[in-house]
Every structure is written in C-alpha cells, then in structure tokens.
Amino acid sequence: MSDNxxxxxxxxxxxxxxxxxxxxxxxRLPRQAGHNAGAKAVERTLKAAQKAGVEFLTLYAFxxxxxxxxxxxxxxxxxxxxxxxDRYTKDAAKNNIRLWVSGEREPLPAGVLxxxxxxxxxxxxxxxxxxxxxxxxxxxxxITHAVNALLAEGKTSVTPEDFQxxxxxxxxxxxxxxxxxxxxxxxxxxxxxxxxxxxxxxTSVLWPDFTEEEFNKALDAYRTRTRRFGGI
Ligand code: IPE
Ligand code: IPE
Ligand code: MG
Numbered sequence: 367m368s369d370n371x372x373x374x375x376x377x378x379x380x381x382x383x384x385x386x387x388x389x390x391x392x393x394r395l396p397r398q399a400g401h402n403a404g405a406k407a408v409e410r411t412l413k414a415a416q417k418a419g420v421e422f423l424t425l426y427a428f429x430x431x432x433x434x435x436x437x438x439x440x441x442x443x444x445x446x447x448x449x450x451x452d453r454y455t456k457d458a459a460k461n462n463i464r465l466w467v468s469g470e471r472e473p474l475p476a477g478v479l480x481x482x483x484x485x486x487x488x489x490x491x492x493x494x495x496x497x498x499x500x501x502x503x504x505x506x507x508x509i510t511h512a513v514n515a516l517l518a519e520g521k522t523s524v525t526p527e528d529f530q531x532x533x534x535x536x537x538x539x540x541x542x543x544x545x546x547x548x549x550x551x552x553x554x555x556x557x558x559x560x561x562x563x564x565x566x567x568x569t570s571v572l573w574p575d576f577t578e579e580e581f582n583k584a585l586d587a588y589r590t591r592t593r594r595f596g597g598i
Contacts (some may be wrong), residue, residue, distance in 0.1 A: 385548025
C-alpha cells in the first residue's frame, strides 16, 4: 500500500450507537423516547452507508452487559427491536439489504428471535449492503464461542485463520472504521478480535442526532488516516 494515496471508502463500518438516554434526558423525556429517536438514526445511517458504497455495516444494538438495565427499559428496547425488524424485513427486500445478526440467542425473547430469524431468511438473497446487527453481542462471548467450537472439533493448537473461521460470521471483513457517538471513547466489549487494525472515530454527537452528514464526516476522517499495519 502506498502511503501517499488516500484510503478509499471503507468496506466495513461498525458503529457503537451510544447516547440515546442522554438525548432523552436533555429533553426531559423518558429514555425510551431516546431509543425511538435512535431507531430513526439507524434508518438514516443505512441510507447514508448505501449511498457511500459501504458493503458491510455493523450496528451495536444491544450488548451482553445491557441486561443489567431496568427491566422496563429492556422490555421497551425488545419491543422496539421487534417493530424495527418487522419494518426492515419489508424495506430490506425493497432496498436490497441483507441482514446478518451477531450475538448469542440466549436469553433473547422468543418474539425477537422469531422476527430476527424471519428477517435473516427473507433477506438472505439480497445483494446490496449487509447490515450486521450486533444483538446480545459481546466480543468476549464471541471469542469464547469460537474457542468452544475449536475445542469441540478436537483442536489442540490453532492459527488465527482457524480462529477466524469460528467467529459468528467468518466472512465478515474486519471493520476498517469504528465509529462511537456520544463522546465516550471505549469499545465496551465490541469486536475485540476484528478491531486489531481498525481506525477509530469518536464524536460527541448523541446517536439520535446522527445524520448522513455526520456519517460522511467520519468517512472523510478515515480517508485522511495513514494505515501502516506495522510497516513504515
Ligand atoms: C445506546 O444508548 C443504546 C443502547 C445501549 C441500547 P444508551 O441507552 O446507552 O444511552 P446513554 O449512554 O445512557 O446516553
Ligand atoms: C455500548 O453502549 C452498547 C451499545 C451501544 C449497544 P453502553 O451504553 O452499553 O456502554 P457503556 O456501558 O457506557 O460502556
Ligand atoms: Mg450508553
């Protein structure tokens, strides 16, 4: 790779969609209002990513740690998820989006699993953008899932390639760019293996305020980065 050529558009962008609660608090609204507004930002971002020619978009929707939130917030999020999956299944066929999900099934409610499985099957043949929804996702859980799969195969020694083959989606390329909104600058158990050489973009914009313009700003920032991968 030449070091004076700008990066092109990333193939895979991953986003930690954070700040829904604070967005609602600023408006003296219940936290759920922030999550509802966040779902609209997802729609805008999907359009922006398609327009920019991004192939894979991973969105962190619910972490394995988010179960410690109050039950009514969890219930609200699961309901929103079901509604959003329903809508996307229709729109996704029209927009040619393919849905993948990364995460553990347990203890997601049966209703969510049903809608999720249906959406994945219904969009499997779509050839446009792949939306990889990180749902009940934790990177340490993904890593231990891979280790357990390798142990079940009877492996006693593995290569990085063997390990990659046991991730939730072995064909998912590593994200060139990881965006986190709301001013927090941490991974929160997101894509620990895949982020080895990712570029990071942090913005103080709260997720419900995220727009196509913000997305393009992140892509522009990425294009200015010099990626060395250990070289000079
Ligand atoms: C992100 O927004 C959505 C989820 C984690 C489900 P938050 O709900 O974490 O919003 P803040 O961080 O409290 O503002
Ligand atoms: C990360 O956000 C998880 C998602 C965006 C789904 P959190 O709000 O849960 O992260 P922490 O707790 O601030 O690290
Ligand atoms: Mg948060």
